[in-house]
Amino acid sequence: MALLSIKGVTVKFSGLTALSDVSFDIEPGRVHAVIGPNGAGKSTLFNVITGYISMTEGEVWFEGQKLNGLRPHTIACRGMRRTFQNGGIFAEMTVLENVLTGLAQVTASSIAGLAVGMPAAYRAEMAAMRRACDLMRLMGISELADRPAKDLSSGQQRLVEITRALATEARLLLLDEPAVGLSVQDRENLMAVLRKLAARGVALLLVEHSIDLVMAISDRIVVLNHGQVIADGEPAEIRTHDAVLEAYLGRN
Amino acid sequence: MSELTEVTRQQARPGVRLQRCAVAALLALALLLVPLVTNDYTQYVVNSILVYALAAVGFNVVLGYLGQLAFANAAFFGIGAYTVALLMHYAALPFPLALGGSAVTGALVGLVVGLPALRLKGYYLAIVTLVFGELMRWAYVHGGDITKGSGGLPVPEAAMFGVVADTDKAKYYVILAVVAAVIWSTNRILRSRVGRAFVAIRENELACASLGISPGRYKVIAFVWSGLVVAVAGGLFAILLGRISPESFNLHQLLLHFAIVMIGGIGSLVGSIMGAVLLTAAPEILRNFPGLEEIIFSLLLIAVLLFLPRGLAGLAARLVPALKERLYRE
Numbered sequence: 001m002a003l004l005s006i007k008g009v010t011v012k013f014s015g016l017t018a019l020s021d022v023s024f025d026i027e028p029g030r031v032h033a034v035i036g037p038n039g040a041g042k043s044t045l046f047n048v049i050t051g052y053i054s055m056t057e058g059e060v061w062f063e064g065q066k067l068n069g070l071r072p073h074t075i076a077c078r079g080m081r082r083t084f085q086n087g088g089i090f091a092e093m094t095v096l097e098n099v100l101t102g103l104a105q106v107t108a109s110s111i112a113g114l115a116v117g118m119p120a121a122y123r124a125e126m127a128a129m130r131r132a133c134d135l136m137r138l139m140g141i142s143e144l145a146d147r148p149a150k151d152l153s154s155g156q157q158r159l160v161e162i163t164r165a166l167a168t169e170a171r172l173l174l175l176d177e178p179a180v181g182l183s184v185q186d187r188e189n190l191m192a193v194l195r196k197l198a199a200r201g202v203a204l205l206l207v208e209h210s211i212d213l214v215m216a217i218s219d220r221i222v223v224l225n226h227g228q229v230i231a232d233g234e235p236a237e238i239r240t241h242d243a244v245l246e247a248y249l250g251r252n
Numbered sequence: 253m254s255e256l257t258e259v260t261r262q263q264a265r266p267g268v269r270l271q272r273c274a275v276a277a278l279l280a281l282a283l284l285l286v287p288l289v290t291n292d293y294t295q296y297v298v299n300s301i302l303v304y305a306l307a308a309v310g311f312n313v314v315l316g317y318l319g320q321l322a323f324a325n326a327a328f329f330g331i332g333a334y335t336v337a338l339l340m341h342y343a344a345l346p347f348p349l350a351l352g353g354s355a356v357t358g359a360l361v362g363l364v365v366g367l368p369a370l371r372l373k374g375y376y377l378a379i380v381t382l383v384f385g386e387l388m389r390w391a392y393v394h395g396g397d398i399t400k401g402s403g404g405l406p407v408p409e410a411a412m413f414g415v416v417a418d419t420d421k422a423k424y425y426v427i428l429a430v431v432a433a434v435i436w437s438t439n440r441i442l443r444s445r446v447g448r449a450f451v452a453i454r455e456n457e458l459a460c461a462s463l464g465i466s467p468g469r470y471k472v473i474a475f476v477w478s479g480l481v482v483a484v485a486g487g488l489f490a491i492l493l494g495r496i497s498p499e500s501f502n503l504h505q506l507l508l509h510f511a512i513v514m515i516g517g518i519g520s521l522v523g524s525i526m527g528a529v530l531l532t533a534a535p536e537i538l539r540n541f542p543g544l545e546e547i548i549f550s551l552l553l554i555a556v557l558l559f560l561p562r563g564l565a566g567l568a569a570r571l572v573p574a575l576k577e578r579l580y581r582e
Contacts, residue, residue, distance in 0.1 A: 050462065052458070052461075071461070071466070072458075072461035072462060073460075073461040073462075073463075073464050073465055073466045073467070074464075074466075076461065076462050076463055076464035077464040081462060081463070081464075082462050083462075084458070084459055084462070087456065088456065088458075088459040088462070089456075089459075090451065090452050090455035090456060090459070091455060092451070092454075092455055092519075093448075093451060093452075093455065093579065094578070096580065097448060097451075097578070097579045097580065100445070100448055100579070100580055101445075101448045101449070101451075101452045101460075101463060101465070102463050103445070104445045104448065104449055104463060104464060104465050105463075105464040105465075107444075107445040109444055109445055109446075111441060111446055111473065114437075114440045114441050114444050114446065115437040115440060115441055116437070117436075117437075117440060121440075121444070122581070125444055125445070125580065125581060126581075128445065129580060129582075164463065165462070165463070167463075168464065
C-alpha cells in the first residue's frame with residue numbers, strides 16, 4: 001500500500017489553476033522528488049499535502065486515512081513532517097531547544113503536573129531531553145546544542161530543521177528545497193544525511209532545483225509543469241523523457 | 253535508537269546543581285530576613301516590588317514568550333484586586349479562598365481575552381485588549397453599590413492560618429509566599445514543552461504547526477496562565493493597599509507593567525523581577541533629589557532601552573553566562 005496517495009488534486013486561486021488533476025503515490029522508505037520550472041506548482045503541492053492550503057478538488061490519503069480538511073498540526077501529528085524553503089528555524093532558540101520543540105507531541109508532561117512540580121512531569125521532560133540528545137548525535141549536530149540557531153550557517157540550520165522535523169517517528173518527510181544556498185561541502189553532508197534517513201525507513205519527498213542532487217538520491221521523480229504532471233518515473237527515464245527535456249531540462 | 257543513548261546532560265555537570273541549590277538557599281534566607289532591616293515605609297516599598305514583579309511575570313508570558321501584543325494586563329490586575337476585595341468584603345471569605353477566587357476569575361478572563369487572539373494579531377489585538385482594560389475600569393466606576401464607584405472599596409485585613417496580617421511586615425510574608433510559589437510554577441511551565449511551544453509560536457507560527465503543535469491551543473493556554481498570574485498579583489495588590497479604586501487600574505498602571513517587562517528584559521523572568529525592583533525602588537530613592545526626580549528617572553529608562561535591547565536581564569546574562577535562561581531543565 002502506498003504511504004501517501006495524491007488523487008486528482010486540483011488547486012485554483014481566484015481563477016488561476018495552480019495544480020490540475022495531480023495524482024501520484026509515495027512508497028514507504030523511498031526517496032521521491034518533485035521537479036519542474038518556477039511556477040510549476042511545486043510549493044503549492046507541498047502546502048496542499050501538509051494542510052497549509054485547501055484543495056479545490058481531489059483527495060490526499062496518508063496511511064489509509066483521508067487528510068482533506070485537517071489542520072497542519074493534526075497532519076504533522078499523524079507522522080508527516082515538513083521543512084520550509086527559508087526561515088523555518090526558531091532563530092532565538094538554541095539548537096537543543098529547537099529539537100526539543102519538535103518533540104512536543106511525545107512529551108507527556110501535563111500542565112498541572114508542571115505547575116505543582118510533579119515528578120512525573122519532570123520525568124517526561126527528561127525523557128524528551130534524552131531523545132533530543134540521541135537525535136542530535138544521529139544527525140551529527142551535538143556540538144551545536146547550546147548555540148543560538150540564528151548564529152549557525154545555513155547548512156547547519158537546514159540540518160537542525162530536519163532533525164527537529166524528525167524528532168517524532170515521522171514516516172514521511174517533505175523537504176522544500178533543502179539544498180538551496182548550501183556550500184558544496186554542506187550539500188554533500190545533506191545528501192549523506194538524507195540517504196541515512198531513507199535507510200532508516202523514512203520516506204522522503206523533496207522539491208529541489210538541483211538536478212544533480214535529485215538524480216543522485218531519488219528513487220522516483222515526478223515532473224510538474226503548469227500545474228500538471230508531465231512525467232513520473234525513475235531518474236533514468238526522466239533524464240531522457242521528451243516532455244521533460246522540452247519543458248525543463250533542456251535538450252543537449 | 254537506544255544504542256545511542258548518551259549520558260544525560262545533567263550527569264555531565266555534577267557541580268552545577270549543588271551550586272544552584274546553595275544560591276537558592278542563600279536567596280531564600282536573605283528574603284526571609286528582609287523585615288529585620290526595614291522600617292514601615294521601606295517594607296511597603298519591598299512589598300510593592302513583589303506584587304509588581306508578579307504582575308510583570310504574568311504579562312511577560314504573553315508579551316515576551318508568546319510574543320503577542322496583548323495589553324489586558326491592567327484589566328487582569330484589576331479583576332484580581334476587585335475579586336479579592338468583593339469576596340472578602342461581601343462574602344467575608346478568608347483571604348486564601350478569596351485569592352484562589354481571583355486566580356480562577358483571572359484564568360477565566362484570560363480565556364475570554366485569549367479567544368480573540370486566535371483571530372487578531374499585532375495592532376488589532378493591541379487595540380482590542382486596550383479597550384477591554386478601559387471597559388473594565390468603566391465597570392468599576394459604574395458598578396453602583398457593588399464596587400462603590402470611584403470612591404473604591406475597602407479591603408479587610410488578610411488572615412492566614414489564624415495570623416492577621418495587619419502590618420506591612422506581616423503582609424510581606426503572605427505576599428512573599430504567594431509570589432514565590434506562583435513565579436516558581438510559571439518558571440516550571442515555561443521551561444517545559446509548554447514554554448517552548450509559546451516561544452515557537454512567537455518565532456514562527458507556520459513552522460510551529462508543522463511540528464504538530466496547535467498554535468491556537470497554546471495561545472489560549474498562555475492567556476489563561478497569564479490571566480491567572482496577574483489576577484493573583486492584583487489580589488495581593490488589594491491586600492497591600494487596603495483599599496482599591498478604579499483609578500488604580502488605568503493606562504498608567506498598564507504602562508508601568510509594560511515598562512517593567514521591557515526594561516527588565518522581554519522574555520525573561522529574572523528580568524521582570526529586576527525591572528520591578530528598578531521601577532518601584534528608583535522613584536522612591538530619587539525622591540531625595542527633588543526637582544531632578546523625573547529627569548533622572550526618564551533618562552535612566554531611555555538609556556536602558558537604547559543600550560540594552562534585552563533589558564537588565566540581557567546585560568546580566570552577558571556578564572554572567574550562568575544567568576542565561578533556557579527553555580528546558582537539566
